[in-house]
Amino acid sequence: MEPELRPVHPVFGAELRGVDLRVAPTPELVDRIDRAMDQYAVLVIRGQDIDDDQQLAFARAFGRLEPTPAVVDGNKRRLKHGEMVDISNLEVDGSIIAADDRRRMFNLGNLLWHSDSSFKATPAKYSMLHARVVPPEGGQTEYADMRAAWDALPEDMQKRLEPLVCDHSLIYSRALLGFDAFNEAELKDFAPVPQRLVRRHPGSGRRSLFLSSHIGTIHGWPRPEAMALIRDLTEHATGPAFTYRHEWRAGDLVIWDNRCTMHRARPFDDRRYRRDLRRLTLEDSAPSLQQAA
Ligand code: OGA
Numbered sequence: 001m002e003p004e005l006r007p008v009h010p011v012f013g014a015e016l017r018g019v020d021l022r023v024a025p026t027p028e029l030v031d032r033i034d035r036a037m038d039q040y041a042v043l044v045i046r047g048q049d050i051d052d053d054q055q056l057a058f059a060r061a062f063g064r065l066e067p068t069p070a071v072v073d074g075n076k077r078r079l080k081h082g083e084m085v086d087i088s089n090l091e092v093d094g095s096i097i098a099a100d101d102r103r104r105m106f107n108l109g110n111l112l113w114h115s116d117s118s119f120k121a122t123p124a125k126y127s128m129l130h131a132r133v134v135p136p137e138g139g140q141t142e143y144a145d146m147r148a149a150w151d152a153l154p155e156d157m158q159k160r161l162e163p164l165v166c167d168h169s170l171i172y173s174r175a176l177l178g179f180d181a182f183n184e185a186e187l188k189d190f191a192p193v194p195q196r197l198v199r200r201h202p203g204s205g206r207r208s209l210f211l212s213s214h215i216g217t218i219h220g221w222p223r224p225e226a227m228a229l230i231r232d233l234t235e236h237a238t239g240p241a242f243t244y245r246h247e248w249r250a251g252d253l254v255i256w257d258n259r260c261t262m263h264r265a266r267p268f269d270d271r272r273y274r275r276d277l278r279r280l281t282l283e284d285s286a287p288s289l290q291q292a293a
């Protein structure tokens with residue numbers, strides 16, 4: 001069957017049908033997906049019964065993976081591949097994680113709108129998230145189109161934003177939820193990094209807001225003034241005109257471009273139901289400040 005694309009939202013996102021990710025992708029398929037990503041920024045591929053090795057082989061065909069996820073208590077690992085990010089509420093032994101566990105508190109940060117790894121000097125390009133077990137209700141993921149959000153801003157606002165540089169850190173996003181239980185090593189690891197607020201998306205040539213809950217300040221601005229602006233922009237950029245909500249089914253793989261989208265998890269009864277999703281993350285080519293704007 002020839003692969004086929006169907007838009008899932010008026011401004012971004014598409015479902016790709018007619019592909020089987022159990023077999024390693026051909027260069028033609030990789031190219032086709034890259035081009036679809038340049039246009040749609042979020043791709044949904046349903047019904048993929050793949051294991052960790054197959055998910056890894058698929059992701060590797062698109063470029064360099066982020067070597068290690070930024071987590072707390074990384075010594076307690078459930079998954080065998082070091083690159084794979086455990087997006088679940090599960091303990092190493094597969095039981096549901098304790099309600100007061102530090103990892104649960106830390107993971108709740110995914111409920112805030114963000115771009116993956118914007119807190120790393122070189123942030124993420126694509127994320128590829130595969131659903132193994134999904135809860136009967138809740139636990140959706142929402143996506144927001146930062147190119148459409150940029151296009152909709154008045155020109156004088158665009159001019160004001162263009163030169164701005166923000167500092168991003170996991171410490172800032174977790175502080176928004178009142179989490180500050182970082183140890184010395186984590187505080188050092190998660191030190192803020194600078195990123196442009198406005199980027200050019202290379203594959204489409206379009207400009208994009210680079211927002212994330214990891215933002216903690218704008219260079220040269222008083223913090224309250226910076227955070228008030230970031231909050232306002234985030235509110236604008238995550239309105240219904242720019243957002244798609246994905247209702248997960250087991251076997252779904254969703255690929256998103258972190259350079260031009262944000263996403264957030266929606267809550268579910270995580271003390272009662274299991275949710276097991278696994279993510280691989282492609283690294284971007286350079287820090288945003290070193291890329292053409
Ligand atoms: C992620 C993420 C949201 C979710 O995998 O990067 O933020 O709904 N996931 O689990």
Ligand code: MN
Nearest residue numbers: 110114115116
């Ligand atoms: Mn994420």
